[in-house]
Amino acid sequence: MASIRASAACRRCLTALRPSLPAVTPxxxxxxxxxxxxxxxxxxxxxxxxxxxxxxxxxxxxxxxxxxxxxxxxxxxxxxxxxxxxxxxxxxxxxxxxxxxxxxxxxxxxxxxxxxxxxxxxxxxxxxxxxxxxxxxxxxxxxxxxxxxxxxxxxxxxxxxxxRSGRFFPEFDYPGQHMEEQPINFTNWDTYLYTRDFLAVNQDRQLRQLTKLMTYPATIASFLHDFSPYDLRHRLTQEGLRSVSALRYTLHPPAVGAGQDMKDIVITPPPVRLFILGARAESSLPRECWFQLTYMFPRSTFHLIFIGPESMKGREAEYPLPDRDPSNPYGAVVERVAHNMKISTFVEYYHTLHDSGAFQPHDPYFDCFVLFHPGLGHPGSAAEWEETLPRLLETKLPILCTGYTEEDMTRDVNWVSEKCKGEYDILLEPGENKFKSLRWDINDADPTDLSQGNWGVWAFRGKRYEATTNEPLAPAPSS
Structure with a gap:
């Protein structure tokens, strides 16, 4: 049966079909x-x-x-x-x-x-x-x-x-659930917005404002989705295929036919954990924006974990930091967005949490690290990342990184190569991100320095050594 685009139905019907987020009210x-x-x-x-x-x-x-x-x-x-x-x-x-x-x-x-x-x-x-x-x-x-x-x-x-013009922003009206039979096309922004049933964006300025926000979940999804534009012919390496195949197995589970009766109950797998390190503006994104991940992976649940000393910057009035006590030793702020997404925020460095065993055990089928513009090789932050990087490689989990510019990304790649030569594998070759922000940002300290959010993307992982067992040699026959 031919699929029916959501745009063909009235918004009242679509709202009734969306079991996820509450309706947007005035x-x-x-x-x-x-x-x-x-x-x-x-x-x-x-x-x-x-x-x-x-x-x-x-x-x-x-x-x-x-x-x-x-x-x-x-x-x-x-x-x-x-x-x-x-x-x-x-x-x-x-x-x-x-x-x-x-x-x-x-x-x-x-x-x-x-x-x-x-x-x-x-x-x-x-x-x-x-x-x-x-x-x-x-x-x-x-x-x-x-x-x-x-x-x-x-x-x-x-x-x-x-x-700040005072106009209404229709580009911030994010679409909800769509039929699984209608695949998402990750070729570029145009095909993605069309197949996800976003409202028509007819002006370049509206598109720039929209992509400035959506670049974060779209960049993650474009790497992990079955229909990813990155494959063995397009920058994905053999080791990268191993890592993303494990995650895709979890993110695209087969239909189980679960029902409401006791005999039809099926065990729900653990949520996929996305550790977003050095979190800043992305931790303040509208939750409706991050919730788009659940529409792109409708059979999975997510736990987003924002980690970094600036992860709650500007949000203290909205979510006052809780006291640190034995039940919450690191003062985590927990938000239950919906039944299939939870968001936790830690105003702490990752290496401190890692050493405490707070997230153990790590599982390559359920966990992934994401670093948006980390500045790994930047002189102002490289010293701090030196403590975190060995712990990231130790987990053997994929680490997805982005950069503001080609120079910024190349500097990070070279720094990792210098610090961990021979101890890591490239999963996704460095290159331009198909879902970069289309809006230009001005560096206040140097107005001639222009950049785009998540311009480049690459991924790596701690090297995995596979041990093989040699069978003992049979004794030579006696003469």
Missing amino acids: RTAGTLFSRSQSVLSNSNTESIPPIHGSKNATTIPREGRMGALEGSNRVLLREDNLFHPMDKSPIASIRERAARIKSVAYCPHGSHTEAGDHSHVKFTCPDCGVPTYCSEEHWADDYENHLLICETLKESNEDEHDL
């Missing part, structure tokens, strides 16, 4: 949209990431469902009125960011390098609206170089204003 919608806006507003703002590869993000206050508020008046910006110089923006948080850029960023003009001095940026480019040079003279003299990124800076500036 009361809950504000939380979903404001949290989406809060995460989207996070951006690359420092040159050196804090320990465990901080997202270098600043969190703006929670905003309403329809956009940003300035005092008691709602700020409304039309599509044709999104461009404003950041230091003269009608949005207070953007003006504050412009001031922060001017206080930490240095002018990129070559004369400063030759003279050995450093001057903070003061002049805002009239074309892109971003503070970039110390003076108009230096901006004009270096305009050819600035022109290479000016249009992208302007796009990022307008995206920031769009986020």
Whole structure:
């Protein structure tokens, strides 16, 4: 029988068929949209990431469902009125960011390098609206170089204003459950959004805002799913096939025909545990966003474990950290999203938890590590990762890593190769992520440094040694 696309049914019928999350009401919608806006507003703002590869993000206050508020008046910006110089923006948080850029960023003009001095940026480019040079003279003299990124800076500036424009955000209306007979196509963002029945995204800006959030669950799913775009012909190695085959066996269990009677009860397997280390902005994603994993793997249950000293940054008011006691020695914050997903957050380093045996035993059929922009080889965080990396390799579990740029990813790969040469196997060859964020982020400490969330992806694992038993030689026949 031909499958019926969910878009052909009315939304009332679809809501009745979704047994997972509660329906979005006017009361809950504000939380979903404001949290989406809060995460989207996070951006690359420092040159050196804090320990465990901080997202270098600043969190703006929670905003309403329809956009940003300035005092008691709602700020409304039309599509044709999104461009404003950041230091003269009608949005207070953007003006504050412009001031922060001017206080930490240095002018990129070559004369400063030759003279050995450093001057903070003061002049805002009239074309892109971003503070970039110390003076108009230096901006004009270096305009050819600035022109290479000016249009992208302007796009990022307008995206920031769009986020606070006051418009309604239909791209944040995530789809629910769909029929298993309708496969998900992981070829690219377009095929994924279409086969998952997302609302039609007709504007590039809306697509950029959507992918900024969805890049996190989509990157994980594109590596673990049966229909993954990564196979032996496309960057997946033989060792990688072994690891993902074990996880896919769990994530795609056969239909068991369980029923409601006692004789039809089937034992439910343990949840798949995704350890997201060095968690920052991804731990603040709307839970509806992470819950998309359960729709992509409808027969599995998940336990997301966010670990890192910044994993609760900006959420203290929403979830006050519990006291550490014998029943909760590490002060874990536990959220039961639905019957098939639980989220635990530990404001702690992984190596501390690992040494305590908190997550033992590890199972390659149920566990996977994920490191979003970890900064493994970055001078500002490499020292801390040195304690964690040997423990990750010890588990023999797959470790999925991403990078902001090709340079960032290559630096991490080289660092792992230098520190653990001969002790690890590459599972997924480093390369561009098919589900990277399409939105550009500006580094506040260097506005000429542009990046995209999860631009690159690769995976590795501690080397597994297989022992073989040699049969004793038969005694030679006597002559």
